[in-house]
Amino acid sequence: MSVKKYEIGDTIIDCKPLVHTIVNNKKRKVCDNCFVSITGQQQMIYECSGCHHMFYCSADCLTLDRRCHQLECHIYEPYYSPYLEEYMLRLMLRLYLMVINDKDMSLQDKCYEIYNGKVRRFNDMETHLDLISRDNNRMKIFDYLCDNFVYYAKEFSFILSRNLLFTLYCRYLINHFKIIDHKVNSCEIIGSGLYMKASVLNHSCRPNSAVTYCGSRLILKAIEKIAIGEDITINYCDLEVRVEMRNKHLLKYLYFECFCPKCLSGDQYIDFDVFNKIKYLLKQESRQELPNWLVLNVLTDIFIKLYHQIYNKYHPNLITTLIIILSHKLRNKCENIKHLNDCISETRHRIELIFGTKHAIYRQFIECLEEKHVFHL
Known part of the structure; x- marks a missing residue:
């Protein structure tokens, strides 16, 4: 606690x-x-x-x-x-x-x-x-x-x-923890390590903190307000799958089942069929040489709403996805300027809180604004 x-x-x-x-x-x-x-x-x-x-x-x-x-x-x-x-x-x-x-x-x-x-x-x-x-x-x-x-x-x-x-x-x-090189397009595993201070952390499918890395250093950030007496939790498994798959993984590799509120509810607020379908359509459309921007904008907005049901808004996985969505919006010259500026401001705010301005994620965000890179799911 x-x-x-x-x-x-x-x-x-x-x-x-x-x-x-x-x-x-x-x-x-x-x-x-x-x-x-x-x-x-x-x-x-x-x-x-x-x-x-x-x-x-x-x-x-x-x-x-x-x-x-x-x-x-x-x-x-x-x-x-x-x-x-x-x-x-x-x-x-x-x-x-x-x-x-x-x-x-x-x-x-x-x-x-x-x-x-x-x-x-x-x-x-x-x-x-x-x-x-x-x-x-x-x-x-x-x-x-x-x-x-x-x-x-x-x-x-x-x-x-x-x-x-x-x-x-x-x-x-x-x-052990898999040491991750956080990038926009992928989280690449670069190593493995034992961390004494972090080994005590418990699992939740709706965690209130998240692990990031600076080289081999592990940094745990609060992604929700945490009160005195509250347990600090991280996610041990992929959250983009149904409760049955999450618990199958936890049982196989860590020998326990999760009984967090999200699992007990049976993911009642998350439609993974719709989520996976939108993710697939978004991936396909964004890779077109001449995307249909109207379709792409609709898909990105739906996808982010669904993603917020899976991840806390300050979770690193959601933040990197926001940069990908932003890169799509920046390519669309007809995007609503106010909406675009709000998206940029909100994404910058989340990056600065969780990763900081010296992290590679922040540099990729700046490159995205300068349209040096187009990121894909």
Whole structure:
């Protein structure tokens, strides 16, 4: 429960990951520590001089990541195979090595103050050991993981405890966050990480807060006014599907069903058939070389009304969709000027509250106003 009030746009959590890795296709493209781009305008890439498989945007990032990387560097140096391109395996290797080398328990005993004023330790994170041990698909993945670790332990002389590895594997499955590069056209996954302060957050299909990222930093913003004593929630699953599909996902991967007011109502205010039909028609019409602007305007206005039934008006997904809608309206030279100005003003306001003016989303918004880019659903 929250111990303070939050206004829309207030930052509730701003934290770095305890452990994280980038996805395969981002290697050499983003910094292995802070996840900022190291391509394009970047003049220099700092490479680990030991294994030559870690790449950083600055000497500071190289130094900051050394505490974790020095435990794995000797493995990467002589042995680097396609198996280690799998980011979950890389994260598990890094996490396991951190734990078995945690002689003074500084990792496992460290207290992290969370939003409700309480403290959280590494071992407080949920595992669902029994449930995962009965999940055949996840146990097959664990067996594959364990086979790799047997080789690493033998080849690079560290003790392998299957029980410890399984506990860490379960802790990862239940608590990890996919680190997102927020863009207008897509939310691209660039990595995965464990965040101690954010791991305590509960799920709702009508959340009052939302996660954004600045590189590898997780930033939790209030998207509704939050009162003292109110639980702070985020969404764990895709909200653009029916309650049955949402709960199927939650049961399969996180072992619970959602009983938030939205789910209990059976999505009675949302017609997903109409929503999906309008979304399809909008996508088709917007990609025409010469769109029918009258049809497109009607579709965009209907779509946004339906979208507001699914998402809170300050949810990041709705904000990025607003930019796409705005780009359609800007292409229509016959659009009502007052309506267009209201749309621009409202979109700018939401971006500034949730993302800020230094985020890539804001730059894409400005490019949209300058008509440098046309965005599509």
